[in-house]
Amino acid sequence: MRSLLGVSPVLVLTFGSLFILVAGLWVRNKAFQFWTSMLSLLVAFGLFLGLAEKPAQDLFSGMIAHDGLATFFGAFSVFATAIVLVMSHTSKEIKADRRPEYYSIVLALATGLCFMASANHFLMIYLAIETVSILSYTLAGFKREDGKSVEASLKYVVYGSMASAIMIFGMSLVFGVTGQFTLTGLREFFATPDGASAPLLLWVGVLMTFAGLGYKISAAPMHMWTPDVYEGAPTPVSALLSVAPKAAGLGLLIRFFVVGFGQNLDGSELAVSNLTDPTALGFHVTSAFNWTQFLIISSAFTMFMGNLAALGQTSVKRILAYSSIAHAGYMLMGLTTQTAAGIEAIMFYMVIYCLMNVGAFWVAGKVEDTLGGDDLQHFKGLVQRRPLYAICMAVFLFSLTGLPPLAGFIGKFYLFNAVLGREMYGLALIAGLNSVISLYYYVKIAKAMILEAPQLPFPQGKTPFESRSSQVFIVLLAVPNLILGLYWEPLMNLVRDMLSVFAG
DSSP, X not given: OHHHHHTHHHHHHHHHHHHHHHHTTTOOOHHHHHHHHHHHHHHHHHHHHHHTTSOOEEETTTTEEESHHHHHHHHHHHHHHHHHHHHHHTOSSSOGGXXXXXXXXXXXXXXXXXXXXXXXXXXXXXXXXXHHHHHHHHHHTOOTTOHXXXXXXXXHHHHHHHHHHHHHHHHHHHHHHHOOOBHHHHHHHHTSHHHHTOOHHHHHHHHHHHHHHHHHTTOTTTTTTHHHHHHHSOHHHHHHHHHHHHHHHHHHHHHHHHHHTEEEOSSOHHHHHHTSSTTTOBEEEOSSSOHHHHHHHHHHHHHHHHHHXXXXXXXXXXXXXXXXXXXXXXXXXHHHTTBHHHHHHHXXXXXXXXXXXXXHHHHHHHHHHHHSOOBHHHHTTHHHHOHHHXXXXXXXXXXHHTOTTSHHHHHHHHHHHHXXXXXXXXXXXXHHHHHHHHHHHHHHHHHHHHTSOOOSOOXXXXXXXXXXXXXXXHHHHHHHHHHTTTOOHHHXXXXXXXXXXXXX
16 A cells, blocks of 8 residues: 555556546547646646655565655656646647547656656666657657658657667676666675676676666767657657656666665765765765766767757757757766765756756747748747747747856756866866857857848738747746746755655
8 A cells, every 4th residue: 555655646647648548539629638637747746746755665565666866756757748738738730639649648658757767676667668668659750641750750669679678688687697676686786795796797787778778868879869759759749758758767867876886985874865965975886897987978978969960950859859968968967976966966957957948849839830840940030020939939048058147057057066076177178168069059049030030921810829828838938947047946955855865
């Protein structure tokens, strides 16, 4: 019963997914389908908030961990899904006759994301990732009459299958050497004499497992699928894939290293759990292999691959896709520090990234719905036609760049602070250089919207831009990017409270 209570938010999402799928066969009312789906997400989010104060514990014989990390990333996944569901409700790309199936798949995807954030067992990790992957393939090809969408789904399947095969083979190597299936069991193994003399084969398995997890967050070189999938998928799906699976993947990656392979560096267990001095406390990944150096290279490589590839793009969705790769590199910086402050910075930045990135995709979706494309020429003169959307888009873009006084600047400040606190000056310099590079392609979009004259004819009559709900929610996403740039302490305190009950 205790275990069932711990997964009650996921049970609500599962029931909601099945209900909307069956009810959609008879009830074709668009509002009913939307609000039923939203109700499932709101109830699940409320249950996550209710579980936040529960002590850390294992559920279902160690298959799942209930702690602050699982609660935070589970609630975040539900929150991000709810925002994208509102975006989908006003999108022309999701056909009316397919909405029940779409809402059902999105809710099912949210269940997989919640399990990813809390998985403590290799089997559970694999099942959660495969659940998210298979449903993501379906959503990417949801516009089956569009060749680009079908191509995106096919490429996603090919790359995803390869990444899953590599990951599960790596897991089998780890199990073969350690005899452990749970992450907590791995930590116990490393406390024994056998763990101190683990063979190289174990770390080959860990590296292969990391490749599968890195695929979910678009870390280079497992990033190749991202631009084609984001460009071909319906824009709401691209927004969802750019945020929710990335967050759950990062949560799982943190748990994988901290719980499975981490050994405390400083302070007692009590000090670690209470975060008395987050900048001083840290963990070390047990290995003869230099994981710190590997993670630094992976972070830097991901940033460069994303930002440099974005420079020559003209499709805004592809620009945002490469941008999401670069931001995965920024967030990986927090993990390279192997400190509580670094993990805090990842969690804090993920919330801000959701607000600015989903907002940018939302505006791109409205332009595509109205003018039939997302190229830069479709954005020219947007400030003259729809100033509200142009101004909000500029806020999202400059926040993604990390310019003050916007929220993106504060998010990067915490990431840089964690890196500098561990005296990783080279990585901080690389991240700063990449932020400057990213300014070029973000400003390129802003320049087209604000300084250039419209080139394409604007449709007569009511357009998707006139949707009142879209206008309201675009503003609701833009305003926090301004407020959190000036008053961010409540959000950071929430992150610290969640991390204080992390089982790691």
